Amino acid sequence: MPSANKLSKREEKWVEDLEYLREQYEALHPVPFRYVSEEEFDFQLEQLKKKISKLSDNDMSFEIKKIIAGFCDTHTVANGPASVYERVFPFDVIVLGEKVYLYLYDKDYSELLEPYFLREIVAVNGVDIGYIRQKASELYYPTNFWFNKEVLSYSFYLPAFMDWVGCDHQEGYTFHILNEDDQVELVELPAVPVDGITYDCYPKDFVLPNSFLNPDANRAEYIEDERGGYVYILFSYMETGDMKAYEDFFSTATELLKEHPGCKLVIDLRKNSGGHSNVQSFAHQKALEWRELPIEKTYILTGGFMMSAAIDLRTVFKEGLDGIAVGEPTGQFFGTFGNSKDPRQVIYLPNSQISVFIADMWWPGLHPEQYTRNENSIPYEWQNTVLPDVYVSLDAKDFRQGRDSILEWVLEH
Incomplete structure (x- = not known):
């Protein structure tokens, strides 16, 4: 990393945030380097420091979220600053089988979105849905396919996420949606202010299970x-x-x-x-x-x-x-890190105010003696x-x- 006197004020603040994260995570987590070694964690942080000047603030928040998610501890998570959530798409998605479909939407956008209800989305701005899903999985639990199916919508509705993925190579957001004949339709869908947006509308002739x-x-x-x-x-x-x-x-x-x-x-x-x-x-x-x-x-x-x-x-x-x-x-899996405190243990990075919830205990689950454990009495990575x-x-x-x-x-x- 360049010496401190060559850093911009913005870069200095992000470096301070990353160093604070490093210090607090090791101090507060009961087993901080369970799947990712201390050396690997330090390497990831140093690599991110080198990229600060090339990344937007929102992109930095996703990169931090990705690093934390790599620990495969669903009770230790980073949440982006308010700027990540300022704009949203006025619709949700659902994964059925192995495909992604446009799902519930805001009532003010019914006329625009109803024709595409439960239609498969295969790309955004030419970026394949498989790649988008892979990037989303990096933010939550990279080794658990089933969890990532369920939480795809947590990222997908955010234009900031799409920008981080690479969809910002062109202006606006064009969704590639299949029609009834499986032909691709290019549909320009808006990114709108989050205030007042709800995801509870669907066609009147549809019966929700x-x-x-x-x-x-x-x-x-x-x-x-x-x-x-x-x-x-x-x-x-x-x-x-x-x-x-x-x-x-x-x-x-x-x-x-x-x-x-x-x-x-x-x-x-x-x-x-x-x-x-x-x-x-x-x-x-x-x-x-x-x-x-x-x-x-x-x-x-x-x-x-x-x-x-x-x-x-x-x-x-x-x-x-x-x-x-x-x-x-x-x-x-059966055993998990967890939270013994209410409210949960949380830190805020001093400049970006990104919140990071950090687990404070290990919960072995019921009948832990029945399951194979490593030398630290914690499940192996494949036990997910x-x-x-x-x-x-x-x-x-x-x-x-x-x-x-x-x-x-x-x-x-």
Whole structure:
């Protein structure tokens, strides 16, 4: 790196931020160099220092996020400054199977976006979608394919991300979208101020699958069709450790199981990214109660968004109810770094004000003795996911018809 007296004021500030990050990360993380060595971390920071003059401030924030993500610790993450989020695309995306589709959009852009709802996006400004997805995976959990499928939308809606990827080689943003005949249409879509933008609109003739309605809440209901009835439990929220928040939810589920003896039980954990670990003890008690009820079979729906305490929750229901895990692999393995503090441990880089959340503990998960560990009693790098018993992915054809492919498999078996 050039000597300090040759650096611009801007470069000096970024160097100060990187050195502060280096110091604080090693001081605060319980096992800072788990997968990436100290030497490699230092090398990455030095290489980034050399590129400061060639990168925008937003690009610098993505580079920092990439370095932190390389530690493969989903509880240690860097978030960009406010400037990264000032402009957005007025639509979301969803990955169905292995393809990326335009999904929910802001109501003010309905006329523009409705014709492209659930149409496949194959490139942006000529940059292939595969490359875009690879760059997005570098920002979250580079070694977990399934997690990156679920969080692609966290990056995709940001023009700043597209610029970092390389889409800024031309003005504006032209999306390459396939029509019904799989022919490419070039569609210019706007980047707009973030204020007031929501992602909750879709065509009036489209029926959103029940499991996708209000997916961030907890609910229990009995559903019946020509194939029979089942108790459906959507368990997504674990953000509070106050058990009162879960009592009504679990009580409702218990009453439904008693009212409909012999039905299937479907526990949907696909949108559960974890939370307070003490919830699993409460869930374990309920699983033991439900075990005494006449349930035909228990199915646990899993996917790449599941991590942290949600992995233990899967274990609780699978073991307690002899459940069958159906869906896709999870976003994390049984053991994980985590947070023992509330609020979470966080630092702010002094100049850019980039926030970096840093894990402060190691959580071995339930039954750690069952799993292969390295000499530090931590899973190997390849131990990055928990596999389902039955592999089923969301299918675009099913989804367009308002069906959840994973739930459909359960109802047919």
